[in-house]
Structures are given as structure tokens and as C-alpha cells.
Amino acid sequence: MTKIELTRNPFIKNALKSRYPQLAVFIVMLVGYIFAILAGLIGTPVGSHNFSIVFVWIAWWAILILVAVPFFGRGWCAVCPIPLPGEWLQRGAVLTPPEKRPKWLNLRVPKMFRNIWLQNISFLLLALFSSVLLTTPNITGIVLAAMLFAAIGLSAIFERRAFCRYLCPVGGFIGLYSQTAPIELRIKDKQICVSCEGKPCYNGSQAGYGCPWDVFPGGLTKNTYCGLCMECIRTCPHDNIAVNLRPFSADLAKPSTRMDEAFKAFIMLGSAMIYAGVLLGPWGAFKxxxxxVGTSAWFIYAVIFLSIIFVILPGFFTLGILKAKSALPLKQRFASLATALIPLGLMFWVAFSLSFVLTNASYIIAAxxxxxxxxWNLFGTANAVWQPMLFSILAPAQTLALVGxxxxxxRTAQKAANEVKxxxxxxxxxxxxxxxxxxxxxL
Amino acid sequence: MRFYFHLLLFVMAGLVVAFAPLPVPPIAPQERTFRIDARQFAYSPSELKVNPGDTVTLQLVSTDVVHGLYVDGYDISIEADPGQSATLTFVADKQGSFRFRCNLTCGAMHPFMIGKLTVGTNNWLFRSLGLATLAVFGALISTKQKA
Amino acid sequence: MNRSELLSRIFVITGIILAIGAPLVFWTRTPLIHARMAENGGWNPDIIQAEVGKPLQLKITSDDVVHGFAVGQMDMQSVDILPGKVSEITLNFDKPGIYTFFCTRWCGLNHWRMRGTIEVSGSSSDPEPVSVPLYVTLNLDIDAPHDAPVIPSGQPSAINGQQLVTNLPINQSTDYYRANSPYQVFDELSSAVLTESERWDLVASIWKSNTTPESLANGQQLYAQNCAACHGENGAGDGVFADDLAASGEASMQTMTGAENMMMQSPVDFTNPTRMLGASPALLQGKILRGGMGTGMPMWGSIFTEEQIWDLIAYLYSFQFEYQN
Known part of the structure; x- marks a missing residue:
């Protein structure tokens, strides 16, 4: 199984190297994002008929979890509008680097925050309020706006895309799961990077900006923190950056040893299970x-939610690997073996989302x-009635996703176990x- | 070569588990009536069990606002106002587990107002568990072989 | 700044302005009437101005659950107001006055509080003669106890009574029927040589002769849509809100003014003969027209027409009398 270099195709390469296609997508995305905020704030409070809910939590979510993440990894991050206003203000330019660097604070993010724990926390914060967030346009509008302004604020204080890298609630799991995707951005020849002077891919040059994701492309071994922004393709003076098609889950062969990533795997696995039970199950009391939010029942729910994620799931996992004879410390075995849960968690989310999305996709047509x-009736579909779609394939597709x-x-567990013996x-x-x-x- | 042989064996076994017809124990069809109270955002009772072939009558009683009840797979529905209960009668001729859900917007959590109708045994769940077992069995064997 | 950067900025800023501006402009130009459950604000606005002879066009949307719209005492089909959808309604008024519009689909315990007014100005060609309700003419105290001291042993049958009715010199006029309770008529029949059960059958037949199958059907429909949620689909006072009503007593009182000594009560059981057979149609008319004044029973005076109320009353007695075999 070899890699296919997509950037060898001149059409793809030029499309990625030029700023205009990306800018066009950016503008459309930003307009849609701001419209979603407005729709959430002034549109009907009925979620199933409001653009913000229908296009964010049904349409976008479906595309993200069923297509973008499994097949394109951080493909969403490549077109995400949230960091744009902050980044443009930080750079003082929309397109090409200006003559003079603007005087923003440009601080380095403190070392203690340079991990994905903040992302774990921001995801959990949204997850605990998800029943309200998913159904209330106002709240969705406020959260979308808050993310936009948080990104602007962090861009003003810190260098590069601090929001994407350390705070975005979605970015954490996209990064984790992007390791399974069959797309990667890598350098072609390590030697060229070693001898490259000035490292413009990281530090920026006349041709473009230094890596917004604070990654040195020369050292890339996995997708997790590469946002596919394509900036390094533009700055590399040696044409040494490639976008490759590769086998699925290639990055998982080298298991991570980081606890923040290991717990991210448990957070995602656990929340998919909790949502499947609470949102799609027949138990009214859970809903x-x-x-x-704010009632004692909700606090109990929150405590159970967090204990499943931080105590029960990792607890049983630890018990399982406790007795193994190994020279490695438990912590390292835990982090490495948790890699096995990454594809499983992704498929849990696929299976859960299939049910939610197919049932409610008809709202998209009306909205x-x-x-x-x-x-209004812009396209004559305003009166489309709610109707679940493709019911007959739902259960088989979910089985396929989960058993797959x-x-x-x-297979991932076998590889990871092999690494840590x-x-x-x-x-x-x-x-x-x-x-x-x-x-x-x-089922 | 042996690997592919084993793989083929497992795929065949998987297909058998997934699609082999199961004997249906003959149970005389009954008439069953359920009174289902609907409130924001739950049904009570929310889990119904019937046998294949049963004639099922659902009496939907809304206790706060207008609710509907739509049965996945059967593609049938009713709606009821408080004070005006509605009934739906159908023959449970499809086996398996089906969600039933509110199909008239009844407030924020409306999309998650869900109950479950099980007709006979939920064979698909057991087939899926069988497939999962088979998958794990295969994985364990391949681990053994490598070790 | 080079040209491409300038153009890009123009595109970005235009896009942002459009994304913010366009929805705002269309939003402010679409005046919608919002329907919400009464505890969340009811109709907004709840006062609408109109003029005689000018069609009033309304766009109504629901912000939460299924609601309905109709104007009281007006011959119109109620219009469903669905969540997130916009219903357009055109109304024509030929007389000035204050009209009540109300929610027609049950939307919770406080559904009946969801009302608003349309103030129609203009001059009327023919001033309406003000009709005084019967219970006022009769000077009835509609809050006084009205239990029947004697009740029948079984359900009185109008069919059986019909065979007895011919040879009796008894006033069967509508006025007589409306002014008297079944028990009063039963009592008046005591002079006749009849058994108690025959007398009750006779009362049933008098009640039947004062209504029509159409009235009963109309009354039944009104009952199902407006009354059954509390009084029960079978009239037994056990509707889906009965328990909530009894429980919510004090809490609901906070929204009422000047009724501090009244309590929310359990809905009346129309199958209870002591209560129903002691109530005259005029008394029931009073109760329906005025409402329960803080007991949880709405006032229907501004909503039902007189005819609708008589139809409804005729139907209420069918919980006591057997009209068919």
C-alpha cells in the first residue's frame, strides 16, 4: 500500500497554491456562518425550522462526521470560517503578507496550555449543554458568535491560530480522528528541510505566512495538528510539500503517548454512547x-456524564491492561493502547449520526x-414535510459502521500492543x- | 495464501450470521391495545413489545400539547390533541425493533421524543452481536497466529 | 496595498455586510404575530387594530408548539398555527367592536389563557340590539349550590319517555326547558300517576325534544375541542389536565387578580347526576358564559355564539340521558 501524491497533479497543485480558490470558499463559509448566527438570534425559535440549527447541527454535522473527517481528516479545518476574521486582523491582510508586520501582541501560548486539555474541556462544556444547544437557535447563535469572537480575541493576544490549536471544541476530535483519514500533508524529502535556511514554512516569507497551526511541516508524522491550511505549500521555496492519498489509519501505526489525546479518545467514545442512550433512547427521564439545565436532575446527569467518561470507561480500560507484563509504565501503556479506541470512537459517532441525520434530513429541504x-418560499420547498429518509438501510449501515x-x-490494538510489547x-x-x-x- | 483463505472463511461466516433465515416460532396472532400517554418529551409507556402478526392498536393520549406518533419502518402516524385521543390500528407484520417518534413539533426536544416498538425478537441486534463476536474471534486468532 | 488585496477586502466586507444586513432587513419588514404557550407570553402582540370594511391581513407563526387561531363569535374555520411556519389569514369585519381571538389547539394547562383582542373601529350601519343572557334575565345565582335532592336509579331513557309524553299536559316549550333543571321538571311531574323511573324517562325525552341531532353533533365537537382536556372525553371530570388543575391551585392564582379567595378546582364531573340534574340549561349557560372566576374554568362569553352554547349544553346533558337506544 503506497501513497499517491495528489500535488503531482498540476491542477490540484495550482488550486492549492493559489489563494483565490480558498479565499472564495472562505468568503462563502464566512457569509454562511454569520448568517447562521443571525438566523439563530432573530429567526424562529423553533429549531427544526431555523437555519442555524438545521444547517449547523444536521447538515454541517452530517458532512463533518460522515464525510469530512473520515475521508479528509482536517478537511473541514481547511475551510472553517471561525478563525478568519481574527487571523486577517492579526495579519493586517486578507490575501498576501503586507510590507510591515502589524503590532499585535503575538505572544506565545503558555506551555501549560500547549496541549488539547482546553479542547477537551471546551468540548465537554458544550456536550453537557448539548440538549439545549442542539435544539435552541438562540443558544446556537450565541455559541457560534462566541467562538468567532473568542478566535478574534485569541488572535489578538497570541501568535498564530491559538483558538484552532488549543481551544476549539470541535478541533480536538477532528484532529484525533484525522489520523484515520486517507489524506495527509507531508514533506517529500527530509534532507531538503534539514538544509533549508530560514524555514519559511514555519517563519513565513514574502510568499505566505508561517504555519498558522504552529507546526513545523518538516517534522510532521501525523495529521493531528496539521490544519491543511496549505500555507506551507505556498511558502516552501523547494517545492517540498505534498498532499498524499494514503491508506486509512496510517498514523495510528505509531501510537501516541500523550494523556490529553488518550482522554480525548475516551471523551469521544463515551459521549457518543451517552448521546445514543439519552437522545435516541426511549427513556424520557434522561431527556x-x-x-x-440547572436543575438537580441535570447536575446528576452531568456527574454521571463525567464519571462515565473519566472514571468508568478509562477505569475498566486500565483494569484490563493492569496485569500485563511490561517494562513500560502503566501511563504509557494506557496512552498507547487508547489509540485503538480512535477508529472505534469515530465509527460510534458515524453510527449515532446516521440515525440522527437520516431521520431529520428532510428539515434541510424545508429550511x-x-x-x-x-x-418565505425561496425554492418552493418550504412546505416539505418531515419524513425519515432511507430507513431500510439505517440498521445495516449502523451495524456495518460499528462492526467495521x-x-x-x-487491528489498531494489535499494532499498538506490538509497539509497547x-x-x-x-x-x-x-x-x-x-x-x-x-x-x-x-438497534 | 492462508491469510486469504481465513479471511474468506470469516466473510462467509459473517454473511451466514447476517442473512441466514431464522425459523419463526409460530405464535397465534393476538389483538393488543396500548394506551400511550404523550408529554413533552416522552411517551409512557415508551417500550412496547408485540409478536409478529399481532393486530396492534395504539391509543395516543396527549397530556400537555398536541403530539404525534410516527412509527419508523411502518411509515404510519397519528396525532392527538389533549382531550381528543386518537387511535391507530395496524398489523405488526415487520419483525424487529422500530423507534416511534413525535412527528408534530412539540417544543425544543421534539426531535428526541422517542419510544421503541419491538415486534418479536430484535433479530438484527442479535445478528449484529454475532458479527461483532465473529470479528473479535477473528482478531484474536490472528493475534495468536502472529504470536 | 495592491489591487488584489483591495478587491479581496471589498469582497469580504461586502459579504459580511450582506450576511448581517439582508436577514435584518427582511426580518424587520416581516411583521409576524408570534404565538407562544400562555406561560411564555401567549400572543405577541395580543392587541390588533382593524377597521370596518378593510380586510385585515395577519401573518402568524408559532414559536413553540402547535397552536390554532380563530376569532370568537365569528363564522370562521380555525387556522392551525404550526411551529416555525407562517399562516396567513385575512379577516373582514362588518361591525365595529372588540373581538376576541383565541388559541384553538390545546397547548398546555393554560391554553385557554392564550387570548388577544382585535379592536375594530368604524361606524356600524345597523347597531346591534344588546341581548341579555337568559341566566341574567332569570336572576340566577350561578355560584349557589344546585344539587338535585333525588336522582334516578338508572340512566333515564328518552326513547322510553317519548311513549309517555303524549298524554301529559306539560309545558314543553324551549323557554320552560331552559329555565328549569331536570330535577325541577321531575318534581313537577310528581302529580302525574307515574313511577319515578318513568318520570325521569319523561324528563329525558323533554330534553331530547329540545335539541336536534345536528345540535348534539355540533355540541359534541365543541366539547371535544374545548372542554374534554379538563372535563374528560367521557365527561367524568377526569381529563388529562384534571390532576394538574387540582395541583396547580395556588401557583396559578398568582396570575389572577382579585380572586385570592378562590381556588383552582378539579373540573366538574358531568356524569354526576346530583350536580347535573340539579342544573338548568340557563344555569349552565351562565357558568359557560362567565367562566369559573379563578377556578380554572375559562369564560367563553366572548368566544362562543349563543347558539353554540345551547348546542354544547344539550350535549352536556347527554352524559345523563340516553337519547338513543
Missing amino acids: DAAYN LSDPLGLG GLIWSA VSSIPVIIYSFIVTSIMLWLL
Whole structure:
């Protein structure tokens, strides 16, 4: 299984190297994003007929989790509008680097924050309020606006894209799961980078900006923190940057040893299971507890939510790998073996989202014609009735995703176990148990 | 070569688990009536179990606002106002587990107002669990072989 | 700054202005009437101005659940107001006055509080003669107890009574029927040589003769849409809100003024013969017209026409009397 260099194709290469195609997409995305904020704030408070809810939590979410992340990794980050206003203000330019550097603070992010724990926390914060967030246009509008302004604020204080890299609630898991994607940005020849003077890909040059994601492309070994912004393709004086098509989950062969990433895997695995039970299950009391933020029932829900993610799931995982004979410390084995849960978590989210998205996709058609609920009928589809789509393939597709995810995670577990020289069996059994629970919750 | 042989074996076994017809134990069809109370945002009872072939009557009683009830897979629905309960009768001729859900916007959590109708045994769940077991079995064997 | 940078900035800024401006402009230019559950504000606005002879065009949307719109005492089909959708309604008024519009689909315990007014100005060609409701003419105290001291042992049958009715010299006029409770008529029949059960059957037949199948059907529909949620689909006072009503007593009182000594009550059981057979149609008319004044029973005076109320009353007695075999 070899890699195919996509940038060898002159059309793709020029499209990535030129700033105009990306700028055009950026403007469309930014306009859509601001419109979503406005729709959330002034449109109908009925979520299922408001652009902000329908296009963010149904359409965007479906594209993100079913297409963008599995096939393009950080492909969404490449076109995400959230960091743009901040970045443009920080740079003092929309397109090409200006003559003089603007005097923003440009501080380095403190070392203690240079991990994805803040992203874990920001995701969990949204996750605990998700029942309200997913259904209330106002709240969605406020959260979208808050992310935009947080990105501007962080750009003003820190260098590069501090928001994307350290705070974005979505960016954390996109990065984690992008390791499984069949797309990567890598250098072609290490020697060229070693001898390259000035490292314009990291430091910037006349041709473009230094890596907004604070990554030195020459050292890239996995997708996690590369935002696919294509800036290095523009700055590299040696044409040494390639975008490759590669086998799925290539990055997982080298398991991570970071606790923040290991816990991210548990956070995503656990929240997919909790959502499957709470949102799609038949138990009304859970839904009440999840929705009535601030009540004692909600606090209990929050405590259970956090204990599943931080105690129960990692706890049983640790128990499983505790007894293994290994020279490596438990912490390192834990972090490495948790890699196996990355493809499984992604497939859990795919299976959960399939149900939610196929059931509610017909709202997209109606909201397209009347995005604000003002009685418009732009494309004549405003009165499209709610109707679940493709019901007959839903359960088989979910089984395929979950069993496929289980096989994928078992293979990953074997590789990871090989690296740290322990048995993969406990991890495989663990994956089997959580997959069985997920199957039971969804089917 | 052996690897592909094993792979083929597992794929065949998987296909059997997924699609082999199961004997359906003959159970005389019954008439069943359920009174389902609907409130924001739950049904009560929210889990119904019937046998294949049963004639099922659902009486939907809304206790706060107008609610609907749509049965996935059967593609049938009713709506009921408080004070005006509605009934829906159908023959449960499709086996498996089906969500039923509110199909009239009834407030914020409306998309998640969901109940579950199980007709006979939920075979697909058991087939899926079988596939998962098979997958793990295969993975364990391949681990053993490498070790 | 070079030209491409300038153009890019222009595009970006135009895009942002459009994304913010366009929705705002269209939003401010679409005046919608918002319908919400009463506890979240009800109709907004809840006072609408109109003029005689000028069609009034309304665009109404619901912000939460399914609502309905109709104007009281007006011959119109109620219009569903669906969440996130806009319903357009055109109304024509030929008489000035204050009209009540109300929600027609049950939207919670306080559904009936969801009302608003349309103030129609203009001159009227023919001033309406003000009609005084019967319970006022009769000077009835509609809050006084009105229990029937005697009740029948079984459900009185109008069919059986019909065979007895011919040879009796008894006033069967509408006025007589409306002014008297079934028990009063039963009592008046005591002079006749009849058994108690025959007398009750006779009362049933008198009640039947004062209504029509159409009236009963109309009354039944009005009852299902407006009353059954509290009084129960079978009239037993056990509707889906009955328990909430009893429980919410004090809390709901906060929204009422000048009724501090009244309590929310459980809805009346129309299948209870002691209560129903002691109530005259005029008394029931009073109760429906005026409402329960803080008991949770809405006032329907501004909503039902007189005819609708008589139809409804005729239907209420059908919980006591057997009209068919």
C-alpha cells in the first residue's frame, strides 16, 4: 500500500497554491456562518425550522462526521470560517503578507496550555449543554458568535491560530480522528528541510505566512495538528510539500503517548454512547435531565456524564491492561493502547449520526426555502414535510459502521500492543464490550 | 495464501450470521391495545413489545400539547390533541425493533421524543452481536497466529 | 496595498455586510404575530387594530408548539398555527367592536389563557340590539349550590319517555326547558300517576325534544375541542389536565387578580347526576358564559355564539340521558 501524491497533479497543485480558490470558499463559509448566527438570534425559535440549527447541527454535522473527517481528516479545518476574521486582523491582510508586520501582541501560548486539555474541556462544556444547544437557535447563535469572537480575541493576544490549536471544541476530535483519514500533508524529502535556511514554512516569507497551526511541516508524522491550511505549500521555496492519498489509519501505526489525546479518545467514545442512550433512547427521564439545565436532575446527569467518561470507561480500560507484563509504565501503556479506541470512537459517532441525520434530513429541504421561519418560499420547498429518509438501510449501515469499527480498532490494538510489547487481547475484549453496548443502544 | 483463505472463511461466516433465515416460532396472532400517554418529551409507556402478526392498536393520549406518533419502518402516524385521543390500528407484520417518534413539533426536544416498538425478537441486534463476536474471534486468532 | 488585496477586502466586507444586513432587513419588514404557550407570553402582540370594511391581513407563526387561531363569535374555520411556519389569514369585519381571538389547539394547562383582542373601529350601519343572557334575565345565582335532592336509579331513557309524553299536559316549550333543571321538571311531574323511573324517562325525552341531532353533533365537537382536556372525553371530570388543575391551585392564582379567595378546582364531573340534574340549561349557560372566576374554568362569553352554547349544553346533558337506544 503506497501513497499517491495528489500535488503531482498540476491542477490540484495550482488550486492549492493559489489563494483565490480558498479565499472564495472562505468568503462563502464566512457569509454562511454569520448568517447562521443571525438566523439563530432573530429567526424562529423553533429549531427544526431555523437555519442555524438545521444547517449547523444536521447538515454541517452530517458532512463533518460522515464525510469530512473520515475521508479528509482536517478537511473541514481547511475551510472553517471561525478563525478568519481574527487571523486577517492579526495579519493586517486578507490575501498576501503586507510590507510591515502589524503590532499585535503575538505572544506565545503558555506551555501549560500547549496541549488539547482546553479542547477537551471546551468540548465537554458544550456536550453537557448539548440538549439545549442542539435544539435552541438562540443558544446556537450565541455559541457560534462566541467562538468567532473568542478566535478574534485569541488572535489578538497570541501568535498564530491559538483558538484552532488549543481551544476549539470541535478541533480536538477532528484532529484525533484525522489520523484515520486517507489524506495527509507531508514533506517529500527530509534532507531538503534539514538544509533549508530560514524555514519559511514555519517563519513565513514574502510568499505566505508561517504555519498558522504552529507546526513545523518538516517534522510532521501525523495529521493531528496539521490544519491543511496549505500555507506551507505556498511558502516552501523547494517545492517540498505534498498532499498524499494514503491508506486509512496510517498514523495510528505509531501510537501516541500523550494523556490529553488518550482522554480525548475516551471523551469521544463515551459521549457518543451517552448521546445514543439519552437522545435516541426511549427513556424520557434522561431527556428531561439533559434538557433542564440547572436543575438537580441535570447536575446528576452531568456527574454521571463525567464519571462515565473519566472514571468508568478509562477505569475498566486500565483494569484490563493492569496485569500485563511490561517494562513500560502503566501511563504509557494506557496512552498507547487508547489509540485503538480512535477508529472505534469515530465509527460510534458515524453510527449515532446516521440515525440522527437520516431521520431529520428532510428539515434541510424545508429550511433551505425558509431559513428564518419568516414564511418565505425561496425554492418552493418550504412546505416539505418531515419524513425519515432511507430507513431500510439505517440498521445495516449502523451495524456495518460499528462492526467495521470494531475490526478496525482490533487491528489498531494489535499494532499498538506490538509497539509497547503487551497483549492486545484485553483491549480487543474491551472494544467488543463497548461495541455491544452501542449496538444495543442504537438497534 | 492462508491469510486469504481465513479471511474468506470469516466473510462467509459473517454473511451466514447476517442473512441466514431464522425459523419463526409460530405464535397465534393476538389483538393488543396500548394506551400511550404523550408529554413533552416522552411517551409512557415508551417500550412496547408485540409478536409478529399481532393486530396492534395504539391509543395516543396527549397530556400537555398536541403530539404525534410516527412509527419508523411502518411509515404510519397519528396525532392527538389533549382531550381528543386518537387511535391507530395496524398489523405488526415487520419483525424487529422500530423507534416511534413525535412527528408534530412539540417544543425544543421534539426531535428526541422517542419510544421503541419491538415486534418479536430484535433479530438484527442479535445478528449484529454475532458479527461483532465473529470479528473479535477473528482478531484474536490472528493475534495468536502472529504470536 | 495592491489591487488584489483591495478587491479581496471589498469582497469580504461586502459579504459580511450582506450576511448581517439582508436577514435584518427582511426580518424587520416581516411583521409576524408570534404565538407562544400562555406561560411564555401567549400572543405577541395580543392587541390588533382593524377597521370596518378593510380586510385585515395577519401573518402568524408559532414559536413553540402547535397552536390554532380563530376569532370568537365569528363564522370562521380555525387556522392551525404550526411551529416555525407562517399562516396567513385575512379577516373582514362588518361591525365595529372588540373581538376576541383565541388559541384553538390545546397547548398546555393554560391554553385557554392564550387570548388577544382585535379592536375594530368604524361606524356600524345597523347597531346591534344588546341581548341579555337568559341566566341574567332569570336572576340566577350561578355560584349557589344546585344539587338535585333525588336522582334516578338508572340512566333515564328518552326513547322510553317519548311513549309517555303524549298524554301529559306539560309545558314543553324551549323557554320552560331552559329555565328549569331536570330535577325541577321531575318534581313537577310528581302529580302525574307515574313511577319515578318513568318520570325521569319523561324528563329525558323533554330534553331530547329540545335539541336536534345536528345540535348534539355540533355540541359534541365543541366539547371535544374545548372542554374534554379538563372535563374528560367521557365527561367524568377526569381529563388529562384534571390532576394538574387540582395541583396547580395556588401557583396559578398568582396570575389572577382579585380572586385570592378562590381556588383552582378539579373540573366538574358531568356524569354526576346530583350536580347535573340539579342544573338548568340557563344555569349552565351562565357558568359557560362567565367562566369559573379563578377556578380554572375559562369564560367563553366572548368566544362562543349563543347558539353554540345551547348546542354544547344539550350535549352536556347527554352524559345523563340516553337519547338513543
